[in-house]
Amino acid sequence: MxxxxxxxxxxxxxxxxxxxxxxxxxxxxxxxxxxxxxxxxxxxxGRNSGVIHAGVYYEPGSLKATFCREGLKATIAFCQDHGLPFLQCGKLIVATNDQEEQRLHALFQRSQENQLTTRLLSQSQLRALEPNITGQSAIHVEETGITDYxxxxxxxxxxxxxxxxxxxxxxxxxxxxxxxxxxxxxxxxxxxxxxxxxxxxxxxxxxxxxxxxxxxxIKIVPFRGEYYQLPSRYNDIVKHLIYPVPDPQMPFLGVHLTRMIDGSVTVGPNAVLALAREGYSKADYSFKDALETLTFPGFWKLASTHAKSGFGEMRDSLFKKGYLARVQKYAPDIQLDDLLPYPSGVRAQAVSAQGKLIHDxxxxxxxxxxxxxxxxxxxxxxxxxxxxxxxxxxxxxxxxx
The missing domain is CATH 3.50.50.60 (FAD/NAD(P)-binding domain)
Known part of the structure; x- marks a missing residue:
């Protein structure tokens, strides 16, 4: 023993x-x-985008906000002490319509409450920083970086x-x-x-x-996040990480462009229900895992609350043109053939019996x-x-x- x-x-x-x-x-x-x-x-x-987050989105004073802010500094210090790769390239959260602009201003206020180094960018300022990105305005988050977890x-x-x-x-x-x-x-x-x-x-x-x-x-409900990689000719398409304005009702941040630590650029992830806790492909299925999810009352309450967004995620997972449309909102030059295969991840999303997503x-x-x-x-x-x-x-x- x-x-x-x-x-x-x-x-x-x-x-x-x-x-x-x-x-x-x-x-x-x-x-x-x-x-x-x-x-x-x-x-x-090993299946996330490698981002060192700054904590823009999280409720001020929550463990999530506190841990993220402390974690960014601690992660960079660990990389420096152990000779591991990291890059603080910064991040842009891009609003592409009036509704997103309203949400963007609320996010900017939250970022200030979370004591981050952020600034609001106009359309022209966004264009000057990122000529290949289209939007009405953006938040520049200086501290955000990338690494190899x-x-x-x-x-x-x-x-x-x-x-x-x-x-x-x-x-x-x-x-x-x-x-x-x-x-x-x-x-x-x-x-x-x-x-x-x-x-x-x-x-x-x-x-x-x-x-x-x-x-x-609380039960873990698995959600698959599907990524694509862009061809190497797009490795310089952006200097920053590019994120959409997220839906405040959902814990997922939306399909974004990520500069990876190896120099490549990925697109993703979405968020679709996985029928296996380690269901990294659409074909992956576990009878035990699926049964556990589908017999959990909290899942059905969650599904009914977010039915519209859930069906949208499933549709765009099955039909790549829908996925592409999300990307083209802020990166119109990317085309369907540019979305190359890349490994997916699965998020362990905790859900309560009342159907509430556990955020902290x-x-x-x-x-x-x-x-x-x-x-x-x-x-x-x-x-x-x-x-x-x-x-x-x-x-x-x-x-x-």
Missing amino acids: NKSDVIIIGAGIVGASVAYQLSQRYPGLKVTVIEKESEPAKHQT QAITRAMLDSVVSNGGSVAYQQEVTDLYEDETCVKVNTQHHTFQANWLINCAGLHCDRLAKIMGVNTD FVFHDTPRSLHVGNAPSPAATSAIPIGKEIISRLADRLDVA
Whole structure:
């Protein structure tokens, strides 16, 4: 039996951040990370757009806003300390009609409340900054950047191992057990034992929390985000990241142009219901996952509330011309043949039994475990402050010298 002081389930960037900070803060602590894949960052961490968000959109004072603002600085500092790539290229949120302009001004006010370095741009100022982008006005967010979150995750886990911890790959959790003395984690190959357990399982976090007896009405509903890549001749089409003005009722930021850290440019993502928690293609299907979603009352309440936007997302996923139309609102030069295949991602969207989208971070605990019940986008940006928060919640319980 493998014995540790702390077990962390999940080797995405949140789990890696917790393990890294534990090993830094408590050098004598034996930390074990358990991951069902053969390498880290295979799911949400490795399938996002690599953006270091500044926190324009989030409710001032919320954990989401606070973590994002702190996370941007911490992510850049980590990259500088470890020689990892990043670029603060800035971001433009572009309004293309009068309704979006009204929303844009509300976003600008929120960005000021969140203490960000932003400015409103007129149509001519937008054109001067980005000649290939069309819009009535825009917000320039100076702090936003791009990086490689897989590289950050690997660097964190390498540090954990260097400090005496371990990472166990290809260990899918089959059962969890807790009593007054310890927690045990069964996988298909081994049994792991520790004093404490931290659940950072992302797409599967609610299932593991349920096994541990956490009583919550929140369930993860998976949404696939589909991306395209532009041909290399478009690598210089923009200098900044280009975002549309989002629908304030939805947690998704809309189809945007992203400069990737390798120099390429991607378009996306949309947001369509996935019929598997790891459903990265339209054909992917899991009977268990689909049944769990479709028998959850909260899903149907959510679907009825957002039926129009949901059907629109599905339509534009099936018919690429609709997807293209979203892009051409602000980048009219891009044509259908320019949308080249690119890997999709799946977002672990927490939904309540009342059909409400959970926008902020949620934590649950038992006497010997802590569960990250919701780590919404931008969790990658916020991973370091999330890890710090988790450790602070356990600090008085950790049995260390």
